[in-house]
Amino acid sequence: MSTNxxxxxxxxxxxxxxxxxxxxxxxxxxxxxxxxEGATVGELFADLVAKYPAMRGKVITDDGELHxxxxxxxxxxxxxxxxxLDSKVAEGDTVSILPAVAGG
Amino acid sequence: MLRLxxxxxxxxxxxxxxxxxxxxxxxxxxxxPRDDLAVGQICxxxxxxxxxxxxxxxxxxxHLRADRDAEERGLQLVGVYxxxxxxVGYPSPTDVAQAPDPAWHxxxxxxxxxxxxxxxxxxxxxxxxxxxxxxxx
Numbered sequence: 001m002s003t004n005x006x007x008x009x010x011x012x013x014x015x016x017x018x019x020x021x022x023x024x025x026x027x028x029x030x031x032x033x034x035x036x037e038g039a040t041v042g043e044l045f046a047d048l049v050a051k052y053p054a055m056r057g058k059v060i061t062d063d064g065e066l067h068x069x070x071x072x073x074x075x076x077x078x079x080x081x082x083x084x085l086d087s088k089v090a091e092g093d094t095v096s097i098l099p100a101v102a103g104g
Numbered sequence: 105m106l107r108l109x110x111x112x113x114x115x116x117x118x119x120x121x122x123x124x125x126x127x128x129x130x131x132x133x134x135x136x137p138r139d140d141l142a143v144g145q146i147c148x149x150x151x152x153x154x155x156x157x158x159x160x161x162x163x164x165x166x167h168l169r170a171d172r173d174a175e176e177r178g179l180q181l182v183g184v185y186x187x188x189x190x191x192v193g194y195p196s197p198t199d200v201a202q203a204p205d206p207a208w209h210x211x212x213x214x215x216x217x218x219x220x221x222x223x224x225x226x227x228x229x230x231x232x233x234x235x236x237x238x239x240x241x
Binding site: 021022023069071073076078096098100102103104 | 159
């Protein structure tokens with residue numbers, strides 16, 4: 001192997017802090033904030049589920065869509081008004097998950 | 105049990121009247137609940153993006169701001185309130201179906217009678233149980 005070889009990451013995945021709502025904390029080892037890696041919100045959640053399998057199906061449906069009972073934000077912005085699961089994340093961003101609260 | 109500070113109680117009921125004819129909604133923050141006792145120490149009126157007299161949906165960005173504000177104060181969101189403008193203060197099937205968090209306290213402010221009624225419920229796995237509401241100074 002050449003000493004000059006450069007390791008090229010598979011994607012521009014970066015570590016991002018993800019804020020977990022109280023209702024999902026038991027599925028995330030009790031943590032309020034966890035770190036996940038990805039270049040998009042979708043990649044972050046894939047990493048999150050790999051780290052915390054109990055979160056499978058809680059944020060992303062089995063069809064790969066954002067669950068309708070959660071809201072996800074990159075910093076202050078609701079990802080439904082960005083590029084949904086394709087919304088880009090950068091180092092230093094905070095992704096927040098909150099339950100969507102509604103009723104009659 | 106839900107203990108509401110008097111100013112929170114007044115703000116909540118006032119918000120429900122202010123938002124007529126639509127349903128009002130908002131969040132309450134307090135210390136981490138212990139032994140089923142939650143304290144409503146701060147009230148966050150939130151825009152009902154459904155703008156309806158029959159249903160409510162919290163504005164997601166205002167919800168995020170309330171969550172952050174509570175955290176910065178060392179508190180957490182402990183529940184949600186909304187009004188029933190013409191019906192009794194009991195959770196509707198929609199309320200139960202969409203109740204996200206079994207740890208939360210669900211407050212219903214009914215404006216059906218001349219005097220407002222404020223009642224609180226826990227909703228766990230679709231089961232509704234009412235709890236006492238105490239207003240404190």
